[in-house]
C-alpha cells in the first residue's frame with residue numbers, strides 16, 4: 001500500500017458519525033485533499049490539538065479505494081499558529097482565508113505556489129498587525145495563481161487608462177474595470193473603484209511576497225478593494241463566503 005505524505009494546512013474540520021472527523025487539507029504535494037480521521041472524536045490522544053483549523057501539519061494518508069475518501073494515518077504538528085487563536089481579528093481573518101482557499105480550489109489539483117502563498121499568509125496574519133491588508137494581498141495573489149486575476153490595467157470598453165479623479169467601475173461578471181466615460185448604464189452590480197485603490201491593487205499584484213509588507217494602503221482604498229474582491233468572489237463562485245460576515249476589514 002502506498003501512503004501519501006505531505007506538509008498540509010487544515011482548511012476545515014467536520015464531525016462525521018459517532019466517532020470520526022472529516023478533514024479538508026491544502027497540501028504541498030497533492031493540492032486539496034479530503035480525508036477521514038477514524039476515531040478522532042472518541043480518542044483524544046491520537047490527534048490531540050492537531051486537526052484544528054489552519055494548523056500546519058505533516059500528514060500521512062492511506063489513499064481510499066476507488067472513489068472513497070483516504071484515511072489519515074498520522075499527523076504531526078509543525079506549527080499550530082497559536083497567536084491566530086488568541087485574537088478574534090486574527091482568527092476571523094485566518095478563517096476567511098481558509099474558506100476562500102477551500103471554495104476556490106478543486107480536490108487533487110496540485111499547486112505548490114498556492115500552498116506557499118497560504119503558508120505565507122498564515123505567518124503574516126499571526127505576526128503582523130496589518131491584518132486586513134494581508135487578507136487582500138492573499139486574495140489578489142491567489143486569484144492570479146488560479147488564472148482568475150482581476151483586469152485592472154485599462155478600461156474593458158475603450159482600452160484607455162486615464163489618470164483621473166473620476167471613479168472607475170468594477171464589473172464582477174467581466175472581471176475588469178470600466179471608465180466613467182464608457183460606463184453609461186445604471187447597472188447596480190458595478191462597483192466604484194478609485195484610481196488610488198486600483199494602483200494599490202496593481203502594486204500588490206506585482207510585488208513579490210517578501211516585499212509586500214512595505215506596501216501601505218489607505219483605509220479608503222482598502223475598503224474599496226475589499227468590496228470589489230468580496231462581490232467578485234460571490235459572483236464567480238455563485239455563493240456567499242460565510243466567514244466574510246465575521247471578519248471586519250475596517251478594524
Ligand SMILES: [Zn+2]
Pocket residue numbers: 155156157158159160178179180181182183
Ligand atoms: Zn472606457
